[in-house]
Amino acid sequence: MELNDIIKAQLMDAHDLERTLNRMARQIVEMFDLDESKAASFALIGMQTRGVYLAARIRKIISEVDRVDVPMGILDATMYRDDFRMRLKQPVVRETRIDFDIDDRDIVLVDDVLFTGRTTRAGLDALTDLGRPASVHFLVLIDRGLRELPIKADFVGRKVPTLPGEEVRVRLHEMDDKEGVWLVGRSPSPTN
């Protein structure tokens, strides 16, 4: 968790997370009728940073269960954000690495939390500059509501109604010291 977080509830533990990812992997395989022949017209793209690890896990599940290796890319949408004038420090630009042509592919964009929809909008713009996919679908682990743009997810791990002051923390063992999803409140000042 971060410095001023006050934990309100644990939404998922490691086991829930694994089960949810397995279910979403099944939904993807079913929707795109994935087999070896389809792997060339399909791709998973993980959004920096935790979306990358989620996409990698889904890719691994599809590879183990269905024996299909689907291509996977990494997308960073920082350069396409619209909150530029509102911040004091610029967010770090991370790597975008997509080693295949995205033209005419069915893409599943993967992110951890869907909130206002602004990051997703930035991601879609970033993808558009890289090529013209046949379709783009969107997968999120947690949909916390409170949208500010007309964006929806096609694959949702769990819908959690939240309040504006709350945050959803997804923690993955690849980059964090624990695994799971928590709903937290923010304490008003760092001294509290």
Place this chain on the structure above:
Amino acid sequence: MEPTENQIQTGLDHRHLLGLSDYSSREISLILETARRFRDVLDRPIKRVPTLRGITVVNLFFESSTRTRISFELAEKRLSADTVNFSASGSSVSKGESLKDTAQNIEAMKIDMVVIRHQSPGAPNFLTQCVDAVVINAGDGAHEHPTQALLDMLTISDRFGKLEGLNVSIIGDILHSRVARSNIHGLLAMGANVTICGPKPLLPVHLDRMASSKGDLRITHKLNEALEGCDVAMALRIQMERQGQSLFPSIREYHDQFGIRMEHLHAHKDLIVMHPGPVNRGVELASDVVDHERALILNQVTNGVAVRMAVLYLLSGQIASE
């Protein structure tokens, strides 16, 4: 090398880029890492991102420049900023307007960032006192040329995967070189060892003043000593236009004593050669050295656009903070 969480949360500590003398190794690393991400954009079919949309940048060039000006303009355009160009010739400066008046007039036009090249050291610093805009130094007299040093460091760290512990020799007119000064500050801060080499009248007297941070700084008047154990030889441009002042006997003698020739590349099998350009072929570098695969001069040019995009991006976060 991924930026650490620490870098993510703090960004740059400075509001302007006037020089590298007070930039920390953390800030320099952040700029270089960010530049690598922007360089990826330059390899795409659409080489433009909307990052600086709505930001207006003015390029104030009081001194003639081709590649630095084009490099900055390109970086601004790739980031979708609005740009205004201003050069001293054919402008109000030739009508006798002062720097302060020029700056305040430009400010009145609602400019967010100013890129300035000026013949007087300290002009960018002076500018920060009379305008609210973020100021980027594109070369001020013999003081600093920070974006050139940053692109040099990016080029070196691409090649070696690090800067710490490398031996870099800077050869030529150190005294009048803002490129040398910025590189010395930056490289020493990053932990590289710097050797400066050139004819005696072209080496600074007060060297110890600049010796800071992690790396070691040494001085020599012999090219062979500078190249011994050296990883990177950075040749500086001899200002042919300044040769009226005759700081060394002749161009030919300079080339004989300090010019890097094929025999040096043969003797030092891993030596990398760099030059900030434009090169005087047959003076600082022999013509066949310029075209050699171990000369990274064109990599430097490519990296220049990426580094300037990174600097514009990172400093643009400081526009609102006043």
